Amino acid sequence: MLELSSTRRGLIVYLLVWLFLGVALGGVIWLASDTPLANAMLFSIPVNLEYAFATGYSAFYLCRAYPLGSRRPGQIALVLTVAALASGFLWLIIGNLWNALCLVPVVEWSGIVITPQLSVLIVVLGVLLYGFAAALHYLVIEFVRAKNAEQRELESLLMAQEAELRMLRTQIDPHFLFNSLNSISALTSQDPKAARRMTLELASFFRQSLGMEAHKKVTLGEEMVLIRHFLAIEQVRFGERLLVEEDIGEDAARCMVPPMIIQPLVENAVKHGICNMPEGGTVRISARRAGSILQISVSNPVDEDMASIRSEGHGIGLTNVRQRLAGAYKHEAGIHWGRKEKSFGVDITIPAQTSERGE
Structure with a gap:
């Protein structure tokens, strides 16, 4: 009863069902005897609504005390049968009391004749x-239980995804820090001023990345600020x-993206593209919003030797990005990469959202 009446709509539906049953009972009394229709309805409807709450x-409370699966089916059936019989006889007693009250001379209308058959x-x-x-209560209880279990499973899944995202992101930071410290170490003796700028x-x-944690x-604008710091570091080197x-x-x-989702792609473009080309090249970063889709592209020139693109480091970066996109957007996001003539490009498509809640 408490779950059925927890919302106004549920309470209204519940009372309408019992009101219909009261009208039906009154109709049976009217058809089965010489009782006037008004008398039959004034007897059956109040008694039926009272029985609805009882x-x-x-x-x-009985269904709560004896949930399905907690005890033997026979024991539950016996308890419910006894309770139903007790309620049926109690309903008859209440009906007789209400009918006796209606037969008081002060009342202008008469009650009904309660025959043995009635x-x-x-x-x-x-x-x-x-x-x-x-x-009905068992059905509602099981529905609520299944809904709560589904909610708990969803919360556990979200927690697991967040833990996975944190793990993937922690794999990126040490990798980039290791490369940067190596570059600073190399520049310390060759160009101290450049090493200071890189530091x-x-x-x-890292100040920017910690603020994004x-x-x-x-x-995407905030992500690009981070990428510009990274490229400034690499430009000191190259x-x-x-x-x-x-x-x-x-x-x-203005669209929202997972933090540091593009940085690994730009890092790969520098490490596996520009680094392997004596003459260098241009890293191109573009982003366009097409309706509800955000399209991001990162491309760089590559050497004719494709082995550099298939290196282990390049694969880890792309795999991390793909896993993070899957954790954040499920099937709504996509990532594709490949060689186009003398360049290598990575294209990302994600839902265009302007808030963290996905609006």
């Missing part, structure tokens, strides 16, 4: 209705060999 609360009908109907109420950019990079998603082209739409820059 059986509702009784069945609710008494049996009331008891039998009370037993059946109690059984109906118990079945400052590295500090800015508290968010599941950040705007000089004029590394050129960058950005083509980020204003509406795309």
